[in-house]
Amino acid sequence: MGPARIRAIIYEVLMKVDEKLVRRIARLARIKVSDSDVQHLEGELSSILGFVDLLSEVDTDNIEPMTSAVDREMFERKDVVTDGGYPDDIVKNAPERDDHYFMVPKVVE
Amino acid sequence: MSELTDLTIAKARKGLAKGDFSAVELCEAHIKAVDAANEALNTFIMTTFEQAVERAAQSDKKIKSGDAGALEGIPLGIKDLFCTTDVQTTAGSHILDKFTPVYESTITKNLFDDGAVMIGKLNLDEFAMGSSNETSYFGNCISPWKRKTDGANLVPGGSSGGSASSVSARLVMGATATDTGGSIRQPAAFTGTVGIKPTYGRCSRWGVVAFASSLDQAGPITRTVEDAAIMLKSMASYDAKDTTSVDLPVPDYEKTLRDGVKGLRVGIPKEYRVDGMSDEIEQLWQKGIDWLKSEGAEIIDVSLPHTKYALPAYYIVAPAEASSNLARYDGVRYGLRVPGDDILSMYENTRAEGFGAEVKRRIMIGTYVLSAGYYDAYYLKAQKVRTLIKRDFDEAYKKVDVLLTPTTPSPAFAPGEKGGDDPVEMYLNDIFTVTVNMAGLPGISVPAGLSSEGTPLGLQLIGKPFDEAGILRAAQTLEDAAGLLPAPERWWV
Numbered sequence: 001m002g003p004a005r006i007r008a009i010i011y012e013v014l015m016k017v018d019e020k021l022v023r024r025i026a027r028l029a030r031i032k033v034s035d036s037d038v039q040h041l042e043g044e045l046s047s048i049l050g051f052v053d054l055l056s057e058v059d060t061d062n063i064e065p066m067t068s069a070v071d072r073e074m075f076e077r078k079d080v081v082t083d084g085g086y087p088d089d090i091v092k093n094a095p096e097r098d099d100h101y102f103m104v105p106k107v108v109e
Numbered sequence: 110m111s112e113l114t115d116l117t118i119a120k121a122r123k124g125l126a127k128g129d130f131s132a133v134e135l136c137e138a139h140i141k142a143v144d145a146a147n148e149a150l151n152t153f154i155m156t157t158f159e160q161a162v163e164r165a166a167q168s169d170k171k172i173k174s175g176d177a178g179a180l181e182g183i184p185l186g187i188k189d190l191f192c193t194t195d196v197q198t199t200a201g202s203h204i205l206d207k208f209t210p211v212y213e214s215t216i217t218k219n220l221f222d223d224g225a226v227m228i229g230k231l232n233l234d235e236f237a238m239g240s241s242n243e244t245s246y247f248g249n250c251i252s253p254w255k256r257k258t259d260g261a262n263l264v265p266g267g268s269s270g271g272s273a274s275s276v277s278a279r280l281v282m283g284a285t286a287t288d289t290g291g292s293i294r295q296p297a298a299f300t301g302t303v304g305i306k307p308t309y310g311r312c313s314r315w316g317v318v319a320f321a322s323s324l325d326q327a328g329p330i331t332r333t334v335e336d337a338a339i340m341l342k343s344m345a346s347y348d349a350k351d352t353t354s355v356d357l358p359v360p361d362y363e364k365t366l367r368d369g370v371k372g373l374r375v376g377i378p379k380e381y382r383v384d385g386m387s388d389e390i391e392q393l394w395q396k397g398i399d400w401l402k403s404e405g406a407e408i409i410d411v412s413l414p415h416t417k418y419a420l421p422a423y424y425i426v427a428p429a430e431a432s433s434n435l436a437r438y439d440g441v442r443y444g445l446r447v448p449g450d451d452i453l454s455m456y457e458n459t460r461a462e463g464f465g466a467e468v469k470r471r472i473m474i475g476t477y478v479l480s481a482g483y484y485d486a487y488y489l490k491a492q493k494v495r496t497l498i499k500r501d502f503d504e505a506y507k508k509v510d511v512l513l514t515p516t517t518p519s520p521a522f523a524p525g526e527k528g529g530d531d532p533v534e535m536y537l538n539d540i541f542t543v544t545v546n547m548a549g550l551p552g553i554s555v556p557a558g559l560s561s562e563g564t565p566l567g568l569q570l571i572g573k574p575f576d577e578a579g580i581l582r583a584a585q586t587l588e589d590a591a592g593l594l595p596a597p598e599r600w601w602v
Contacts, residue, residue, distance in 0.1 A: 029460070031472065032457035045470070051424060052421040092209075093209060104441055
């Protein structure tokens, strides 16, 4: 993706930070927002997205994305069980539990 | 004898070994200091005094029997981002309500194995997201330093505000901290303490509540460079439980601490001379250059051309990784649950009530930049820019051994003074520190003097990967030249 295209996308986004978009992001993020939240989030998200727009002027053609801060070989761990066997501990902090199960509101009708 | 709480870790260790005082006495002196200060400074989210005295008593036995560890009987504070067995861990958030880990983070385990005594869990910005400790669910943490000009209370910086403030105020001898964009070094600079962020992979992230996994790294905050060397040695280790932990031996940082800087090549990056930087920061930087030069270092101008892109790239990478990491807080396995009509509204209600405003903002930014159609334009682009930032450093390190910069563009400010209308204003605090996280390098902040407002200012040294020994050595030279800052006045007593 070239710089012009990226710039175009970012501007498109900035123009679009409106109530509808804020509500859509909040839904994706699983955060309930009130009407007054939406109002100030519009401004704040625009400000942050406007700030990161500075990146569109950097030429990153033929640049590999950074995947690791320090160059090192990936290694495979031995495929053996090294941990586990304490279900009491696993559910200990659950807000609602029954025996060794986490309890949630009904999911399947 | 001076007060026990004024001792450095190095001196306390000697005093304990000689039997000048016991670990229990040292512990109780600090408990007294915390009791007197916590209402005013709010540096502790939770204290663990009883366990501390018990552990100190065990330390006294070990010291007597000659089995003392490297930190035997030393009272420390633990940033409340480190999971501690059977001790509530909050990350400064309401969403971890009542969460009590059944396991110990590798770093706190290392410290306790070496005999350290935990006094309590320290305040921080919620999930380490902030530069002023104003986003904690448990209230603002305050710096022991006041602005001379108007007597205003000041922020201790963030996110490791409780760590920096407690160490500066002599409530603990040292503290653990974490640094994702400057969260060790900026509060260290604001409170006149030493803070080192090691190379990514040097200290295990296992058991540390995750913020942005490719940037998070833990380190110590202490009152002297020597104490930082002592604590880092204990915290650092290879850990198979953290896949990004690096299997390299941990050097004895104390050994080379006083080898000086003769012949050391010190780079001065011109891009750090930013618009609007105050004269006193500029002068402080020059003083640092002069100090190193007079001790025999060679000063070399270098260029890090992509510096200005580090902060915007950070505000894509960090929120993206945060939105992914914080997806786990859904009210099912641990922490807060707020009921709803169905499972989706339970998630939404829980996360709405559990997260504070700054955390929500960052989760939403992260969710957005990772959403369908935008990944390439934002996250991938930012990771490419990160490669360019790293390359700048690689080029510079062909000519120099360390880099010297100011830690922050300004001295500490008062609560509410920054970021009220525009979050970006607060983000600019990290302009000199965030590049280091983006490139995975080690960096240290050393107190270098006082501002015209009577508040501490710090200088930052940035090193090559895994050259913590090198930046500690140069930091020791700066500390020797600058002299230790006086203790802040105990206005809270």
